[in-house]
Amino acid sequence: MTSYLLDVARNRNIEEYEKAGGYQGLGKALFMEPGQVVEEVKKSGLRGRGGAGFPTGMKWMFMASDPKSPRYIVCNADEGEPGTFKDKALIDKNPHVLLEGMAIAGHALMAGLGYIYLRAEYPEERGILEAALKEARAKGYLGENVMGSGKKFDIHVHMGAGAYICGEETALIDSLEGKRGQPRLKPPFPVNSGLWGMPTMVNNVETLSNLPFIMREGALRYAGIGDPSCPGNKLFPVSGHVERPGVYELPMGTPLREIIYEHAGGIKNGKALKAVIPGGISAPVLAPDQIDCPMDFVSVQKAGSMLGSGAVMVFDEDTCIVRVALRTLEFFEHESCGKCTPCREGTGWLKAILERIETKQGHGGDIQLLEDVCRNIAGNTFCPLGDGAASAALGFIRHFREEFTEHIRSGCRYHREQGQAQP
Numbered sequence: 292m293t294s295y296l297l298d299v300a301r302n303r304n305i306e307e308y309e310k311a312g313g314y315q316g317l318g319k320a321l322f323m324e325p326g327q328v329v330e331e332v333k334k335s336g337l338r339g340r341g342g343a344g345f346p347t348g349m350k351w352m353f354m355a356s357d358p359k360s361p362r363y364i365v366c367n368a369d370e371g372e373p374g375t376f377k378d379k380a381l382i383d384k385n386p387h388v389l390l391e392g393m394a395i396a397g398h399a400l401m402a403g404l405g406y407i408y409l410r411a412e413y414p415e416e417r418g419i420l421e422a423a424l425k426e427a428r429a430k431g432y433l434g435e436n437v438m439g440s441g442k443k444f445d446i447h448v449h450m451g452a453g454a455y456i457c458g459e460e461t462a463l464i465d466s467l468e469g470k471r472g473q474p475r476l477k478p479p480f481p482v483n484s485g486l487w488g489m490p491t492m493v494n495n496v497e498t499l500s501n502l503p504f505i506m507r508e509g510a511l512r513y514a515g516i517g518d519p520s521c522p523g524n525k526l527f528p529v530s531g532h533v534e535r536p537g538v539y540e541l542p543m544g545t546p547l548r549e550i551i552y553e554h555a556g557g558i559k560n561g562k563a564l565k566a567v568i569p570g571g572i573s574a575p576v577l578a579p580d581q582i583d584c585p586m587d588f589v590s591v592q593k594a595g596s597m598l599g600s601g602a603v604m605v606f607d608e609d610t611c612i613v614r615v616a617l618r619t620l621e622f623f624e625h626e627s628c629g630k631c632t633p634c635r636e637g638t639g640w641l642k643a644i645l646e647r648i649e650t651k652q653g654h655g656g657d658i659q660l661l662e663d664v665c666r667n668i669a670g671n672t673f674c675p676l677g678d679g680a681a682s683a684a685l686g687f688i689r690h691f692r693e694e695f696t697e698h699i700r701s702g703c704r705y706h707r708e709q710g711q712a713q714p
Contacts, residue, residue: 293516295504296497296524297384297540303419305426308387314432316506320395321440328399329355332502335510336522341367341458341495342571342599344521344588354400354482354490363491364396364405366499367463371410371455372571373622374602377526378496380538382416385500386423390446392499394432395506397444400492405446408463411453420448455626459674460493462628473630474674497526518544518587527586529555531605532562544585550603551582562607566690570599572619573679575686576612596686611705613698616687617645623680634677637668641684653699661688 298311305313320328333348354362366389370378381389393405409417424446427433433445449467456462457472464485466472485491501523505513514522525543527550530536534556541550547569551557558564564579569586575596577584584594591598606615624638644661647653665681672678688695697704 294524294540296381296388296500296526297538303384303386303423305387305423305430308385312507313387313503314391314430314438316503317391317394317398317432318438320398320506321438321442325399325401326355328395328506331510332399332505335505335513336519337498337501337505337513338521338588339495340497340501340525340601342372342573342597344598347494347498350482350494351396351400351492353480354492357483357490359483359490360401361404361489362400362402363486363489364393364400364402365460365463365467365486365491365493366393366405366407366496367458367460367493368407368409368413368416368496369451369455369458369463370413370496370600371458371626372573372600372602373619374530374568374604375528375571375600376530377528377538377601379410379413379416380526380528381496381500382413382419386419387427388500388503389420389496390423390427390433392502393446394437394444395502396492396494396499398437398442400490402492403443403445405444406467406486407446407448408457408467409448409450411451414450417448417450424448454628455622456628456674456676459676462674463493464491471628473628476673517542518585518590520589521587525586525601527554527601527603529603529605531603532559532607532610533557533605534559541586544587544590547577547582547584547586547603550586551605555603555605558605558607560607562609564605565608565610566606566612566615568596568602568604568606570597571602572604572622573597573675573683574599575682576690578690595689597682609705611649611703612687612691612694613645613649613703614705616684617642617649619683619687620645620680623676623683627676627680631671631673631677633668633671634673634680637664637677638680640664641680645684648695648698649703651698651702655699657699658688658692658695 337347338344461475462472481491539554620642624642629635668677668681
């Protein structure tokens with residue numbers, strides 16, 4: 292398998308990165324017209340790795356056609372989705388691949404400045420990025436005259452303030468501008484009216500880090516890796532009840548079963564698999580009989596969930612799903628920015644209902660009430676946070692309805708079996 296994201300030969304040292312082909316993609320891009328670079332990315336079939344999976348080349352075309360300037364490249368490194376730590380691994384192991392990707396995007400979209408919006412809980416990664424930026428400027432890969440091309444592009448790191456909502460691109464832009472991070476109503480989209488009202492491209496860390504390989508090796512080679520509908524490698528952070536949790540770089544379309552049982556070593560202590568969340572906490576849970584699903588955007592959606600960030604969260608046979616659902620909704624309720632009523636009020640209702648079910652105070656109609664509240668949230672919010680909360684809750688109910696019913700009827704059997712007091 293070709294490894295180009297977490298390749299151990301490409302570490303934080305810029306000389307080692309250069310020996311492995313680093314910054315050659317940027318050099319090739321600078322000899323091309325900006326529109327040709329956009330076409331190459333479009334031809335590659337690269338889809339965004341932040342969760343939505345939108346074709347990157349198409350998104351770039353929307354911005355390229357806007358005549359306004361100045362223009363900006365923004366890297367979304369907020370990574371607040373529970374279970375997701377792939378972008379952290381990329382920055383830790385290979386920061387220059389991100390910087391090169393941003394510089395390629397800057398040339399393609401005729402932007403002179405880029406920002407890395409970094410999660411507040413990643414202070415060590417800020418130091419790594421600042422050191423890499425210093426190296427890249429010293430070598431002429433960033434600055435007033437990039438690689439002697441006469442083109443200007445530089446990058447600044449901006450620390451977030453610990454808000455999950457700022458992973459949404461318009462809330463991120465508001466936060467960059469010094470405002471309270473809340474989602475904007477779209478359209479207009481950031482590609483036309485983003486940072487300070489100017490054309491702005493917001494891409495995820497992993498998305499941008501695919502660009503050096505595409506430019507260096509060519510779009511056709513990239514398109515031949517993994518699933519044809521969504522080519523390239525994907526980073527899969529695996530956590531939970533597995534023997535070897537970690538981040539695995541695998542071709543897009545690798546079966547979920549292979550990720551869990553071959554790469555992550557299977558379920559810890561030889562226990563049985565009960566459930567798996569395939570794409571971060573917003574993705575609906577899958578049952579054990581669904582794990583032969585290829586991990587790509589189309590296949591996971593057909594299975595009733597979504598690839599999202601690709602964060603695989605594994606739960607063994609002794610897991611109380613009602614408690615997992617409660618913890619999930621506690622997160623969404625806490626992180627709701629409060630801008631729109633369905634999300635602000637709905638996540639609170641979902642948490643309250645799940646709390647009483649988990650504490651043996653549930654009522655006979657609570658499951659139906661959960662479903663009704665979810666339907667009132669879904670599709671009625673400014674951003675996907677409310678949709679994520681609703682789809683996650685509905686996924687737990689769809690696959691484990693009997694467990695919710697048992698909690699209402701007689702409490703949590705997992706507490707009884709483990710000799711614990713009911714919470």
